[in-house]
Amino acid sequence: MARRVNMISEINDSISTLKLQVRVMSLWEVMKFENNAEVQSLEMLLIDEEGDKIQATANDSHINKYRSSIIEGNCYLIGNLTVSKNNGRYKVTRHNFRLFFQNTTAMKEVNSEKIPKSKFDWASFTDIGSGAINRDWIIDIIARVVNINNDKYVHRSGNPTRKIEVELEDERKSRMNCTLWGRYAEDICSELDKSVDNCLVIALHLAIIRDVKGNLELSNSMYGTKLYINPDWEEAKELKNRTYPVDGALSLKSTQLSASSKQTPEEDWLSLTNRKTIADLKTTREVGTWNVLGTVHKLVTNYGWSYSGCSKCTKKIDYENNIAKCKNCKGTVFAVPR
Structure with a gap:
């Protein structure tokens, strides 16, 4: 028996086998903070025939598999997505949950005139x-x-x-x-x-x-x-x-x-950076580099704040006769505080 297609309004974390028929209303790439030439995630705003919307994400480990298959404006039948709480700092939709692609996620392009091409929720x-x-x-x-x-x-x-x-x-x-x-x-x-x-x-x-x-x-x-x-x-x-x-x-x-x-450095940093709160970091399923804006409450001086790392692979290095050696790179390297 064919699995029933779910509506976006039905999605919650108790659904074990999710199947959606949706249109990709918006599609965009988020770049890595440390390297703006590399893609960190592929983000999608999905809409179904009822006009409900939800965010879906393909993280860096899944981008290459799905990037060429997803076209903004097209409709797809999608199954085997991971459902997670919508706890991010910035919420693309009002839905309590969001979706993540996984290795077993299946996609098939379909035609559906029932699904609107777009739906804007104008804020006053x-x-x-x-x-x-x-x-x-x-x-x-x-x-x-x-x-x-x-x-x-x-x-x-x-x-x-x-x-x-x-x-x-x-x-x-x-x-x-x-x-x-x-x-x-x-x-x-x-x-x-x-x-x-x-x-x-x-x-x-x-x-x-x-x-x-x-x-x-x-x-x-x-x-x-x-x-x-x-x-x-x-x-x-x-x-x-x-x-x-x-x-x-x-x-x-x-x-x-x-x-x-x-x-000023403060204005530059605060303007458009990818930020999360500490609470976000504890609950997020996203993989990436994030900035945290906070107040220094107390300095911990028991432990060092940096280590001597390899200039090539960033791994911690050892010194032999005052010469920096990296076990990972198997040779003499330059030491960089990290």
């Missing part, structure tokens, strides 16, 4: 400001750009990166600041320079909420965020056709870039 700025929307949620927003507060290049990890700060107004006429980085900032500025009617409506899929010196604002995530500019959607048309009083006329042309400025 009022709900964000009131706390009705959790700051750990990754959200969708659609709004009109009403002001450009700043447009400049900053140095991030030694490289110049464009940063634009805009003020947005949503359908409820509530306003919120939004900071966009890199290619997102470049895309906004390019459209502003080409704009004829001086009107810009943007939609951010998978945006993050940031607390900047006590004020909440929006930003793109380091990976995964999609930016839509003046999309041909009814919600966007309504915002675009909104009128403003003459004395409140908006000037949205991209301003002259200010001189390149340098962020």
Whole structure:
């Protein structure tokens, strides 16, 4: 007897044999912190015919097996996924659980007109400001750009990166600041320079909420965020056709870039890094490198804080007649504090 297809709403950690028919609504790669050229995980936002969504992850050990088989926008029949609590620092969906690919996960591409191509859950700025929307949620927003507060290049990890700060107004006429980085900032500025009617409506899929010196604002995530500019959607048309009083006329042309400025190390690190809390690290099933923001409560001086490691393989080295030797590399090496 063929196994029944489960709905996303049914998923919990008591299901031992899971089978889903879903569309890959969004697909993105997360790069390794220590090597931005290597992929750490393949992330997916899956949607079923009921419009429910859940996040699925293929970690680095499974990426090569599944990467070529998964195409954003296509539908798949997927079985044998691991179900885990959705305890991450940033939650892509409101579902209590998330999925992980394993060696036995099976996939088959299918055609299904019943599954929507996309479904956005627009967050209102009022709900964000009131706390009705959790700051750990990754959200969708659609709004009109009403002001450009700043447009400049900053140095991030030694490289110049464009940063634009805009003020947005949503359908409820509530306003919120939004900071966009890199290619997102470049895309906004390019459209502003080409704009004829001086009107810009943007939609951010998978945006993050940031607390900047006590004020909440929006930003793109380091990976995964999609930016839509003046999309041909009814919600966007309504915002675009909104009128403003003459004395409140908006000037949205991209301003002259200010001189390149340098962020403080704290601002640079906090902006878009992959962060987890200590509690997250204790419960996560993800494999990767994460940053933890915390306060030093007490210094432990009983043990050393570093060791002499091999410059090639990082393993601990031994000294023979004051010469560094690595058992793993089987030879003389340079010692590096680690």
